[in-house]
Amino acid sequence: MPPRHSLWLLLFASSALFAQQSGLVDPGIIYQRAEQRQQQINRNAARQDFSTLDFSAPASEDQVAAPGDRHACTSYQHIVLDAPSPSFLHYLEQSVRHTPLRLTGKQTYHKAGECIRAGEVIDIVKATQNRLIEDGWITTRVVLQTEGSHKERLKLTVLPGKIAQVRENKTNVQRTPGVFNYLQNKTINLRDLEQSLDNVHRLGSLDAQVDIAPSDREGYSDLVVNWQKTGRPYQFSFLVDDSGSKSLGKYLGTASIYIDNPLNFSDTFYASYTRTLRPGTRLTDQQGKKHKTLTDNYYLNYSIPWRSWQLGLNASRYHYDQIIPGYARVYHYKGNTQKFEAELSNTIYRDQNKKTTLSAGLWWRKNQNFINRAELDVQKRQTAGWRLGVKQTVLFPKAVFNGALNLKKGTRMLGANPVPEEGFDEGNAKSAIWTLDAGWNVLLDSNQRWNWQNDLHAQYAHERLISLDLLSIGGRNSVRGFSENNSISGDSGWYWRNTLNWSYQPNHQLYLGADMGQVWGKNTEYLRDKFIAGAVIGSKGNMNYHGNWQYDVFVGTPIVKSGDWKKTDRFVIGFSAGYTW
Numbered sequence: 206m207p208p209r210h211s212l213w214l215l216l217f218a219s220s221a222l223f224a225q226q227s228g229l230v231d232p233g234i235i236y237q238r239a240e241q242r243q244q245q246i247n248r249n250a251a252r253q254d255f256s257t258l259d260f261s262a263p264a265s266e267d268q269v270a271a272p273g274d275r276h277a278c279t280s281y282q283h284i285v286l287d288a289p290s291p292s293f294l295h296y297l298e299q300s301v302r303h304t305p306l307r308l309t310g311k312q313t314y315h316k317a318g319e320c321i322r323a324g325e326v327i328d329i330v331k332a333t334q335n336r337l338i339e340d341g342w343i344t345t346r347v348v349l350q351t352e353g354s355h356k357e358r359l360k361l362t363v364l365p366g367k368i369a370q371v372r373e374n375k376t377n378v379q380r381t382p383g384v385f386n387y388l389q390n391k392t393i394n395l396r397d398l399e400q401s402l403d404n405v406h407r408l409g410s411l412d413a414q415v416d417i418a419p420s421d422r423e424g425y426s427d428l429v430v431n432w433q434k435t436g437r438p439y440q441f442s443f444l445v446d447d448s449g450s451k452s453l454g455k456y457l458g459t460a461s462i463y464i465d466n467p468l469n470f471s472d473t474f475y476a477s478y479t480r481t482l483r484p485g486t487r488l489t490d491q492q493g494k495k496h497k498t499l500t501d502n503y504y505l506n507y508s509i510p511w512r513s514w515q516l517g518l519n520a521s522r523y524h525y526d527q528i529i530p531g532y533a534r535v536y537h538y539k540g541n542t543q544k545f546e547a548e549l550s551n552t553i554y555r556d557q558n559k560k561t562t563l564s565a566g567l568w569w570r571k572n573q574n575f576i577n578r579a580e581l582d583v584q585k586r587q588t589a590g591w592r593l594g595v596k597q598t599v600l601f602p603k604a605v606f607n608g609a610l611n612l613k614k615g616t617r618m619l620g621a622n623p624v625p626e627e628g629f630d631e632g633n634a635k636s637a638i639w640t641l642d643a644g645w646n647v648l649l650d651s652n653q654r655w656n657w658q659n660d661l662h663a664q665y666a667h668e669r670l671i672s673l674d675l676l677s678i679g680g681r682n683s684v685r686g687f688s689e690n691n692s693i694s695g696d697s698g699w700y701w702r703n704t705l706n707w708s709y710q711p712n713h714q715l716y717l718g719a720d721m722g723q724v725w726g727k728n729t730e731y732l733r734d735k736f737i738a739g740a741v742i743g744s745k746g747n748m749n750y751h752g753n754w755q756y757d758v759f760v761g762t763p764i765v766k767s768g769d770w771k772k773t774d775r776f777v778i779g780f781s782a783g784y785t786w
Contacts, residue, residue: 233672
């Protein structure tokens with residue numbers, strides 16, 4: 206390699222300051238912005254994943270043949286509890302504890318000194334039935350049976366209600382996933398039905414309504430599933446926005462395809478491709494050859510549910526190509542970041558208002574940078590690790606809370622290598638990184654025209670991180686009010702987004718936002734300012750016309766900006782426009 210070229214390689218490989226002075230964008234920042242944009246696209250495309258059902262249950266009091274006076278004595282001297290399993294027996298035992306009855310034998314209770322009154326029997330049955338219904342056992346019943354020659358013993362038995370068969374009614378629907386079939390001959394629990402509906406609602410092309418009907422078999426019911434077609438099993442979407450950087454290209458275009466139920470397991474496949482629509486920089490060398498900057502990214506996702514489990518597979522590649530004039534030629538500073546992820550999650554708890562999901566996964570990432578065709582070995586990174594997480598969703602009468610806590614840890618598995626920064630204590634690819642996401646969506650009026658969206662994202666790392674793992678804030682996907690050319694990064698930090706939305710027409714909103722954020726850590730030691738804040742006002746919405754059209758236009762302004770930036774726009778204007786068919 207000519208000495209002149211070797212010098213360029215040395216400058217690119219060793220001097221971040223040179224890159225900044227030459228108008229280049231740090232590869233770590235390019236990756237973070239591309240990943241933030243893709244995550245926002247994924248959130249916008251996400252579908253409902255918390256289904257709730259409400260089946261009314263008959264009153265239990267009429268099951269007790271007792272006098273109208275609750276204080277009247279009955280002929281029962283003992284009450285015997287019976288259930289097909291310890292878990293169902295526990296419901297009866299809980300109810301008896303709140304009465305004067307005391308245990309005298311195996312699952313047998315007696316009231317010393319006085320008679321068992323009718324109201325006490327009624328209370329036991331009602332309390333047990335209510336607890337069963339609260340926990341989702343909507344067709345399980347408490348039945349009463351008298352025993353003994355003088356009917357002195359009352360036996361309370363929990364009789365589980367099971368599903369005899371699953372009856373499906375299909376209207377213009379040819380292909381449906383078998384998400385309800387496993388419920389046949391199983392005791393009916395509302396949580397199982399809701400989980401099966403969650404697996405249906407992952408699909409944009411299908412919906413299902415469920416009902417419980419009487420069965421010819423005693424103690425059984427039929428599950429009736431009414432399927433409806435709500436769209437095509439595939440969708441195409443196109444998105445254009447101005448979220449790119451000035452040097453690489455401000456205008457980006459994304460084409461995506463969604464495929465529902467490809468293997469008939471309520472699974473989904475999603476692929477998107479993003480490219481610069483207009484280069485940010487163009488140069489012509491001495492030979493008359495034209496050069497231009499470029500970003501070129503793709504993202505693939507496949508996920509498949511099985512009852513309360515879900516497996517997700519992701520693959521992505523982010524590519525950039527920057528140019529800078531040399532003495533006798535134009536140099537291309539370009540790079541690729543490839544990432545693969547596999548995650549397995551399980552909903553461990555759910556009720557009418559809450560859902561808790563645990564997840565575990567593996568990730569692998571490879572980063573390469575080049576000057577023309579020569580790879581910069583000092584900038585090569587191949588890292589891998591594992592991830593653990595917990596997600597919580599809570600429904601309130603007029604609000605929804607979504608929270609997630611994740612731990613990401615680097616290891617040396619899957620061919621991962623130590624990064625050069627580790628030799629100089631300038632970064633560690635094995636660091637543990639904690640992230641927290643918490644979001645509130647609150648309705649502010651009974652007409653559902655005003656709502657407040659509150660989103661917090663935080664990251665914490667005890668050790669110094671490599672550039673690809675830093676938290677970057679500033680821009681439309683973090684702290685609004687700043688252009689994509691203004692951002693600060695740190696090992697740890699947070700940003701808080703607040704948005705007040707007004708639905709002035711159905712599917713159309715005006716919004717006002719105020720955001721703030723802060724970074725800290727060893728990688729911020731040369732930053733003068735570590736806190737920024739901004740505001741935004743805009744309009745967004747969608748409309749149906751031979752497909753669905755979406756738009757978002759806004760104007761933002763800095764409130765607190767960083768003195769580390771040479772230039773900060775007083776006002777930032779941005780837009781995104783999309784079409785889905």
